[in-house]
Amino acid sequence: MSNDQQELKTIELRELQPILSRTFGDQLIVIHYTTKNLLQPGENYGSTILSVHAIIKRNDESEKEDLYLIAKMPPPTEFQRQIFDSPFTFKKEIFMYENIVPYYQELEKEMGLKENEVFDILPKYYQSRLSLTSNVDFDDNAVILMENLRTRGYYNGERTKGCDLEHSRVAIRAMARFHALGMATKYKRPEYFEILKGRSKCLEFNTEEFEHFQEDMLKRIAGDSELSVYVDRCEAAVRDSFTHGFWTKTPDEPWSTIIHADFWVNNIMFHRNENGHIDDIKFVDFQNYLFFSPLREMVFFLFSSTEIISSDDHIEELIDLYHETFLAVLNRMGCDIEPFSREKFDAKLFTDARLESMHLFFMLKILTLDVQEIELKHENMKSVLMTYQGNQLFMQRLRKVILYFIKHDWI
Template structure:
């Protein structure tokens, strides 16, 4: 990483870091670069930072990432950046530490703690007023890539080993908040729920509808999709009709809502074995049934062959890890039967078909076809992603998988 003559697009970073690293912290030097390529992230600018800092006479080198809002007014509105940055800061600052504290309270040793997200180094909504959003909203996290973590390929998808590992971690993400809710209902309402509000606004809803329509229109041009189109339409309409319903208790929990390849990073040992995984982009967290995340993860992120050969095994792995986590916290699993889980899964699949279909155009977008974040000024710019053979194969595979499993309505 080399120093650039261009001024870093982040102001007064010291104030962000001081809350967590000490009030006397000074940044002695900074190197930075943009971290992700066009088409890999639209909701924020992501910078890799290499800092030399000094606090109370002690120097330290830090490898961090900083997330800032996109410089496009269209994208700020589309992603409801004031709300999404608030939510993600709230997650890292309040929810994640509270769930770690809960594990310790229940007897887990430091070496056993389930830490699913990167370390948080500070955040603000604005540079003039940390509680008022502006274009200097900032979230600072440890740079996982420097530690050997990396994402898998979004276009080819993940193999069975990576999928099972991710699914087990996802099950823990869902189970721990439920255990917390059962054991500490008042604290759950006061501390966890404020971070689970929806970020959807009118611009977001319109864009989602446009993306769904684009995916359906693509399917309608494909001969092999024709036998399923009536049921596909009915299933999407069914999901839309249920959007205002409250999630069923006691299954409702913290869900990621956007858990696909690019939002998880794996770490491997020298032999290639997976030894850890971290989740990122927590700005869409909601209070829903965890099966919603599971369905979207599988449909969006697994290789087609893995879905064909191991779908039931992946689902079984999720449920086993889910109930095992309950036992860790000495919570009775009688209200979380496999029979009800299977019903939840079908219902969640039907409500998630629209997201599974619409996100194909993002996940399978031809590399280099998407515009740079700062160049996206309107809907047409955003939706202008290259259609590919992989895009069409993924769309029809989702529909055929839904039909095979009986998840389509009608």
């Protein structure tokens, strides 16, 4: 039996009623609940995601109700727990639900927004815990409970293709607003923002493993007939990205805020109204958010999670939309927008796109991974991720991104 197989744990949701009572009150009765794994390996790496169907009564005299939840719990292997530092990242995510987004909403209300106008970007939160034992800091019973958005018609895009233009516009606007609200907090509530910075630190990781990915990536580029002519430029950009672009680096001012830091297709959910128009968007999976440059995240989303990267016009449109939305939100929040002029924005984009290259290239390989083709399982996740070289779809996406970066002198 391999080490990965020995590490595999069975993750179960236990004692649901005490945690739900913190939302519904002490008279709540959980009559029955069932769970099932929601995502297969390759769709989520840092946690176990369970769908939960609970039958509850608010009190002895109430009617039965169906409650559909998502339970986010620790991943089943030690390899995953070490990479994602589960105790650290669970506490981070809970802080986002309980503190950061609610604070942004209160700040918006202070600036005159109505209750139905504030930034409602999270699924409904049904509380969390880190253990069932009071003197234990973190264990297998850690859980973050939230609404199962799928039961209300929310959906994700297809990760191997990315968002079309309609969905990309909605995502870009929401991302820009999220970034700008962090920026507004920095300027209007600097003492509180220092707390956010402290809670937005990057988890520690082994840079030696990233060196392995770096070498593999450059070999793929050098061996490709369309990209090999640019291998020197790619190598210089990847080396810069590896040396100067890590998430532990302090961002340059004024281009710093709180970013999601894992803003790809699986972590964005959309909803359509009865007329078929997108009327809402939610963000999920906040275990990696960072104090960082917002333009790094914009570049990452545009080139990892949209299907329109072959169109210069569409990319330019989305970049324009991001900048316009970002300025509009800052202006509405009473912040000085002069430091973020288009000229200064473009200069920062030129630098940030280059620094984001290694992260982007690596994630393209993961996003295009076919879990059936390579038989990815929790038991073999470590060996697969360390040795996987990417498929034909990965190379197609990589070519488009690199050729765009070359054309715009980003690398």
